Amino acid sequence: MARLPYKKTLEEFDFTFQPSVDKKVIHEMATMSFVYQAVNLVFLGPPGVGKSHLAVALATAALSQGYSAYFVNVAELMDELKRAQEENRLNARMRKYLRPKLLVIDEVGYLPFDPVAASLFFQLISTRYEQGSVILTSNKGLGDWGQMFGDAVLATAILDRLLHHAHIVNIRGASYRMRDKMRSGVYGSPAREGSATV
Ligand code: ADP
Numbered sequence: 001m002a003r004l005p006y007k008k009t010l011e012e013f014d015f016t017f018q019p020s021v022d023k024k025v026i027h028e029m030a031t032m033s034f035v036y037q038a039v040n041l042v043f044l045g046p047p048g049v050g051k052s053h054l055a056v057a058l059a060t061a062a063l064s065q066g067y068s069a070y071f072v073n074v075a076e077l078m079d080e081l082k083r084a085q086e087e088n089r090l091n092a093r094m095r096k097y098l099r100p101k102l103l104v105i106d107e108v109g110y111l112p113f114d115p116v117a118a119s120l121f122f123q124l125i126s127t128r129y130e131q132g133s134v135i136l137t138s139n140k141g142l143g144d145w146g147q148m149f150g151d152a153v154l155a156t157a158i159l160d161r162l163l164h165h166a167h168i169v170n171i172r173g174a175s176y177r178m179r180d181k182m183r184s185g186v187y188g189s190p191a192r193e194g195s196a197t198v
């Protein structure tokens with residue numbers, strides 16, 4: 001029911017490969033004190049560094065501790081909310097994303113938000129504010145959010161709610177997907193470009 005896209009656990013995460021991720025901090029998150037306190041987690045970084053893996057693993061931990069959780073890709077989320085608004089059933093659809101104690105919103109930043117989507121996203125984040133946790137993953141640094149939402153004022157309002165009670169994990173470093181290729185020398189040294197900055 002949580003619609004997790006695949007099975008990943010924290011035990012499967014190689015912290016030695018990604019030294020910018022503090023194992024102690026992630027294991028503290030796995031106690032779910034952040035869910036209890038309706039604190040948000042924001043995982044930032046370039047593709048392949050483990051953002052979705054950590055989000056799925058933490059959602060799995062939440063479920064095993066009895067919290068409701070739901071995983072959604074941001075593109076699917078925005079499509080659903082926009083369609084619901086057009087069909088005058090936005091409130092019912094919003095409830096689906098307000099009800100879980102933990103909502104994972106994956107892959108924010110790959111596509112820009114049009115004005116309708118940006119406004120719906122703001123509604124969702126501000127209604128969940130201090131009510132339930134969000135884990136958000138993004139390949140865009142927070143400084144790029146104004147451009148991503150096409151509206152600096154709205155982006156600031158979203159970040160204000162999202163970050164008031166939040167932990168930001170900024171993952172720098174190489175893509176795990178490229179690990180074997182880098183080892184075999186296909187790519188030379190790890191690519192650093194595109195690292196998110198706050
Ligand atoms: P992102 O969401 O940051 O683009 P993913 O979480 O999808 O990256 O990671 C890409 C793949 O690499 C997944 O199969 C994931 O399980 C794996 N992976 C990434 N980082 C690690 C890691 N440090 N240890 C083990 N597997 C990892």
Ligand code: MG
Nearest residue numbers: 051052107137
């Ligand atoms: Mg991902």
